[in-house]
Amino acid sequence: MSTAAIFLILYLIPVLSFTGTIGTYMLLHGESLSHPLINVVLLIVASGFIVSSYLSVKLISKFVSEKVMYFGIVFTVLAWLLGVIAVVFYLVMFKDLFSI
Numbered sequence: 618m619s620t621a622a623i624f625l626i627l628y629l630i631p632v633l634s635f636t637g638t639i640g641t642y643m644l645l646h647g648e649s650l651s652h653p654l655i656n657v658v659l660l661i662v663a664s665g666f667i668v669s670s671y672l673s674v675k676l677i678s679k680f681v682s683e684k685v686m687y688f689g690i691v692f693t694v695l696a697w698l699l700g701v702i703a704v705v706f707y708l709v710m711f712k713d714l715f716s717i
Contacts, residue, residue: 620676620689627672627696630665634703637661642710655711662707669700 641658673693680689708714 623672630669631699631703634662634665638707638710662704666700666704673697
């Protein structure tokens with residue numbers, strides 16, 4: 618698979634995670650947090666983060682093994698951080714991560 622396709626997938630994963638989280642929140646607003654659809658979205662967000670982590674490691678190793686390409690490493694880490702933000706966003710929305 619080409620590097621451009623991997624970058625496209627890497628940046629689409631957090632977008633789909635955000636979309637799934639926001640869509641589920643809008644659909645289930647006011648209902649119980651034990652709804653089974655919330656667990657399905659957790660599965661999607663978690664598997665997306667795992668795939669994002671795998672692709673990030675693959676890209677970083679590719680950029681380091683050849684001639685070191687710092688911009689490639691920076692953009693890979695940025696995409697991985699977007700995946701982390703998507704996971705934290707899910708945890709804040711449905712698991713009350715920072716509630717007092």
